[in-house]
Amino acid sequence: MSLNNPQLQKLFGKTGIxxxxxxVSGYLVDNQTPMAIIxxxxxxxxxxxxxxxxxxxxxxxxxxxxxxxxxxxxxxAIDLMIxxxxxxxxxxxxxxxxxxxxxxxxxxxxxxxxxxxxxxxVPIDPPLPNIATIGGTLAVGFTGPLKWMGGNxxxxxxxxxIVESDGTIVKTGGNVVKxxxxxxxxxxxxxxxxxxxxxxxxxxxxxxxxxxxxxxxIPVNKSNDLSQVTHDIFQSHITPLSIVSMxxxxxxxxxxxxxxxxxxxxxxxxxxxxxxxxxxxTEIKKICQYVDDFIELDKSNFIWNKIANFGYPVSxxxxxxxxxxxxxxxxxxxxxxxxxxxxxFSPVDFKIISDHTHGxxxxxxxxxxxxxxxxxxxxxxxxxxxxYNGCVILESIPQNIKSQCEIWDANPNTIQLMGKFKKTYDPxxxxxxxxxxxxx
Amino acid sequence: xxxxxxxxxFENIVGSSYVIHATEDLIAYEYDGSxxxxxxxxxxxxxxxxxxxxxxxxxxxxxxxxxxxGAGTGxxxxxxxxxxxxxxxxxxxxxxxxIDPENHLxxxxxxVINSELSExxxxxxxxxxxxPSSQQVCTLGGNIAENSGGLHCLKYGVTTNHIIGMEIAxxxxxxxxxxxxxxxxxxxxxxxxxxxxxxxxxxxxxxxxRLLKKPETVKTFLAAFxxxxxxxxxxxxxxxxxxxxxxxxxxxxLAISAVESSINPGYPHNAEAILLVEIDGLHEAxxxxxxxxxxxxxxxxxxxxxxxxxxxxxxxxxxxxxxVLGALGHLAPNYYLVDGTIxxxxxxxxxxxxxxxxxxxxxxxxxxxxxxxxxxxxxxxxNERNTSERDKALEAGAxxxxxxxxxxxxxxxEHGIGLEKQEYMPLMFNQSDLKSMSNLIYAFxxxxxxxxxxxxxxxxxxxxxxxxxxxxxxxxEIFI
Numbered sequence: 040m041s042l043n044n045p046q047l048q049k050l051f052g053k054t055g056i057x058x059x060x061x062x063v064s065g066y067l068v069d070n071q072t073p074m075a076i077i078x079x080x081x082x083x084x085x086x087x088x089x090x091x092x093x094x095x096x097x098x099x100x101x102x103x104x105x106x107x108x109x110x111x112x113x114x115x116a117i118d119l120m121i122x123x124x125x126x127x128x129x130x131x132x133x134x135x136x137x138x139x140x141x142x143x144x145x146x147x148x149x150x151x152x153x154x155x156x157x158x159x160x161v162p163i164d165p166p167l168p169n170i171a172t173i174g175g176t177l178a179v180g181f182t183g184p185l186k187w188m189g190g191n192x193x194x195x196x197x198x199x200x201i202v203e204s205d206g207t208i209v210k211t212g213g214n215v216v217k218x219x220x221x222x223x224x225x226x227x228x229x230x231x232x233x234x235x236x237x238x239x240x241x242x243x244x245x246x247x248x249x250x251x252x253x254x255x256x257i258p259v260n261k262s263n264d265l266s267q268v269t270h271d272i273f274q275s276h277i278t279p280l281s282i283v284s285m286x287x288x289x290x291x292x293x294x295x296x297x298x299x300x301x302x303x304x305x306x307x308x309x310x311x312x313x314x315x316x317x318x319x320x321t322e323i324k325k326i327c328q329y330v331d332d333f334i335e336l337d338k339s340n341f342i343w344n345k346i347a348n349f350g351y352p353v354s355x356x357x358x359x360x361x362x363x364x365x366x367x368x369x370x371x372x373x374x375x376x377x378x379x380x381x382x383x384f385s386p387v388d389f390k391i392i393s394d395h396t397h398g399x400x401x402x403x404x405x406x407x408x409x410x411x412x413x414x415x416x417x418x419x420x421x422x423x424x425x426x427y428n429g430c431v432i433l434e435s436i437p438q439n440i441k442s443q444c445e446i447w448d449a450n451p452n453t454i455q456l457m458g459k460f461k462k463t464y465d466p467x468x469x470x471x472x473x474x475x476x477x478x479x
Numbered sequence: 480x481x482x483x484x485x486x487x488x489f490e491n492i493v494g495s496s497y498v499i500h501a502t503e504d505l506i507a508y509e510y511d512g513s514x515x516x517x518x519x520x521x522x523x524x525x526x527x528x529x530x531x532x533x534x535x536x537x538x539x540x541x542x543x544x545x546x547x548x549g550a551g552t553g554x555x556x557x558x559x560x561x562x563x564x565x566x567x568x569x570x571x572x573x574x575x576x577x578i579d580p581e582n583h584l585x586x587x588x589x590x591v592i593n594s595e596l597s598e599x600x601x602x603x604x605x606x607x608x609x610x611p612s613s614q615q616v617c618t619l620g621g622n623i624a625e626n627s628g629g630l631h632c633l634k635y636g637v638t639t640n641h642i643i644g645m646e647i648a649x650x651x652x653x654x655x656x657x658x659x660x661x662x663x664x665x666x667x668x669x670x671x672x673x674x675x676x677x678x679x680x681x682x683x684x685x686x687x688x689r690l691l692k693k694p695e696t697v698k699t700f701l702a703a704f705x706x707x708x709x710x711x712x713x714x715x716x717x718x719x720x721x722x723x724x725x726x727x728x729x730x731x732x733l734a735i736s737a738v739e740s741s742i743n744p745g746y747p748h749n750a751e752a753i754l755l756v757e758i759d760g761l762h763e764a765x766x767x768x769x770x771x772x773x774x775x776x777x778x779x780x781x782x783x784x785x786x787x788x789x790x791x792x793x794x795x796x797x798x799x800x801x802x803v804l805g806a807l808g809h810l811a812p813n814y815y816l817v818d819g820t821i822x823x824x825x826x827x828x829x830x831x832x833x834x835x836x837x838x839x840x841x842x843x844x845x846x847x848x849x850x851x852x853x854x855x856x857x858x859x860x861x862n863e864r865n866t867s868e869r870d871k872a873l874e875a876g877a878x879x880x881x882x883x884x885x886x887x888x889x890x891x892x893e894h895g896i897g898l899e900k901q902e903y904m905p906l907m908f909n910q911s912d913l914k915s916m917s918n919l920i921y922a923f924x925x926x927x928x929x930x931x932x933x934x935x936x937x938x939x940x941x942x943x944x945x946x947x948x949x950x951x952x953x954x955x956e957i958f959i
Contacts, residue, residue, distance in 0.1 A: 210908065220904075364664065
């Protein structure tokens with residue numbers, strides 16, 4: 040940092056950009072407080088802010104709704120936080136074209152509400168949709184269990200405007216659904232945690248909302264049955280919007296008003312035409328002939344909201360959220376192995392929700408005690424996951440152990456290559472320095 | 480290192496049978512699906528990743544241009560060695576390494592033919608969704624270079640949506656995995672960057688592909704219209720009604736007459752336009768969607784509405800569409816094929832403008848569209864020997880592309896930029912956008928990979944571009 044606060048005020052004072060350096064204490068990133076928070080109202084202001092920051096070698100944290108600010112390696116330094124909250128407009132929604140372009144500071148809730156008025160949606164269901172933004176969610180790169188045609192979050196983006204670390208405004212893609220004009224630069228920024236540029240605008244391809252939705256809860260008592268149920272549904276003709284499973288203590292922790300006497304439950308979200316959903320429901324019951332009882336819920340959004348919010352907000356502070364990615368067929372084996380972990384300190388109370396369409400699991404551990412205990416636990420989890428060729432992302436861990444952990448599992452060769460991208464697009468380490476995989 | 484020394488080194492790596500350097504033998508590698516021609520200095524055909532890595536090390540050290548080559552069906556000059564160099568052919572890397580039906584995945588080498596993968600996984604009731612019209616001959620590696628789509632990408636997406644991981648070879652021969660078998664691998668999505676980069680950043684050496692379950696039911700409709708604007712309106716109506724068919728293809732009268740006089744799939748001769756609409760999925764959904772689509776069709780004064788009664792009839796309906804470019808040879812010696820995408824709601828407006836252009840230049844334009852995606856393929860028919868016709872065709876093509884961009888569309892929906900449209904890039908992107916893109920070449924350290932493509936050279940004025948890359952002589956080996 041080469042400037043003090045009065046100098047900073049002076050620099051931004053000339054630009055007319057809103058800067059707040061009075062109430063910054065609530066905006067901690069890795070226990071560090073920014074000197075000021077900047078609120079650009081236009082892309083041009085965002086560009087000017089980054090230009091000033093890079094010219095003065097200031098370190099910048101881009102901020103959406105701050106709902107997942109815990110994600111990332113220990114940041115090297117922070118001078119400014121750029122809040123995207125004033126860039127939250129819908130720029131162009133063309134329902135008949137099934138495309139929409141928005142500023143990235145729009146919350147998921149506002150965005151989804153707009154689309155649902157036209158019976159449309161984008162499959163994007165991060166935790167805390169009332170505060171999580173489009174830009175933040177894309178920068179993190181993963182969302183909840185809602186899947187559309189088995190695709191990923193990145194499959195929904197058709198164009199972007201990005202402001203690079205030196206303030207250059209760059210456009211990529213377009214507003215049409217099929218496009219091979221030039222490199223697809225947006226891919227660098229989806230899951231890039233704002234380390235190569237700040238996402239300013241996003242164009243999405245949108246999908247029609249299913250006419251009808253229903254959720255089937257399948258209670259089972261044996262882990263093998265759970266494995267069979269999720270496997271058989273994944274392999275069948277039907278394509279659910281979500282297939283997740285959990286043990287009953289995790290289910291109870293979601294505070295869903297639904298009585299379950301079993302040890303585990305699979306939750307299947309079905310969407311489509313009414314007859315189609317009925318058929319899917321019948322198919323599931325046929326597939327799961329060995330299951331005694333099903334619970335079918337027509338109005339089930341509340342369940343999926345709770346599942347998407349699992350672990351969030353991250354409170355109390357001694358909570359840890361770990362994300363595992365693996366092959367769908369290995370999910371149950373991995374979670375079974377993890378449940379068996381007993382550290383030398385004490386047994387662990389895991390809450391785990393597994394997504395069987397993409398093979399992800401979210402592990403929640405509360406009541407963590409010493410740093411040594413947490414580190415041992417992480418090591419054990421990584422060992423178990425790696426046995427099945429899975430990957431671990433420490434989505435949220437207590438601050439005091441951050442400097443001793445690498446948040447992302449990533450291949451050293453790939454990290455080396457990614458480092459070249461950081462060097463190319465953010466040569467002065469302006470954006471989120473040190474926070475990304477490999478401490479890039 | 481001299482050319483002969485490089486040849487010697489390559490022969491040591493792959494064996495002399497797989498290093499081609501005599502001019503008469505190189506001729507087979509001087510072209511792709513466009514009409515551009517340029518001889519590489521050497522063609523080398525490796526058998527495995529290790530050999531590719533060794534070849535690339537030599538090219539990197541000697542700063543030799545490297546041009547990857549799949550089946551050579553690309554339409555934008557992507558596989559043309561316009562500055563000479565080493566063409567790496569993938570025709571021996573055709574192994575399907577692993578099929579994992581449980582996780583709906585396969586790991587394959589890049590030389591595997593697109594349709595062969597679907598055939599191989601068919602026994603598991605799975606298939607590979609992107610289906611470019613050239614799928615019987617094109618390779619998956621080539622599909623990655625161009626981010627290929629296909630007739631059914633309206634519902635299922637294009638190549639980038641179906642490749643979840645790749646082993647790539649960097650220009651210096653290093654091998655790196657980008658993405659893997661899991662759906663959400665950590666780090667920057669370099670997989671997504673390499674797909675569609677037209678061989679300019681890295682070469683894919685192993686692919687992890689996502690496979691889909693075969694749909695339970697498929698229905699295909701042919702609707703024949705009295706006007707092309709009615710057909711265009713129906714496309715918008717279907718999409719905005721909340722139905723996403725797996726395909727909506729359109730052909731105009733000229734295109735219909737071409738296929739009827741050669742392939743004869745039974746399209747109505749008197750139609751101004753036809754739509755081929757396919758829906759698939761669970762039986763119940765397909766039945767309901769069929770009813771809704773039929774209702775939309777019935778709002779128009781159709782000449783004919785036909786539903787394929789069996790698989791044979793369905794294949795026949797598609798046969799006409801898939802063979803349309805080859806059939807254009809019955810109408811004119813040459814065509815200039817334009818590829819652009821527009822917002823779907825602009826179809827009526829843009830097709831009318833294309834019609835006006837056709838009248839203005841007094842040359843027929845046959846329209847073939849992936850209408851559901853808004854992806855246009857106007858083919859301007861002319862005789863290359865008539866210089867005036869050729870110039871008019873070129874000007875008309877440029878005008879159509881400008882119209883696409885003006886209405887909010889893009890320069891290429893599926894053929895890529897390559898040599899063909901590099902000078903048009905400033906229509907869509909400013910200097911900052913282009914610089915940000917070209918920085919990827921520095922990040923990948925790949926200036927010798929397929930050099931001087933995609934980006935404008937700045938040497939030519941758009942109206943004076945030599946667009947031989949997009950002018951094709953009509954023939955049966957071209958697909959859109």
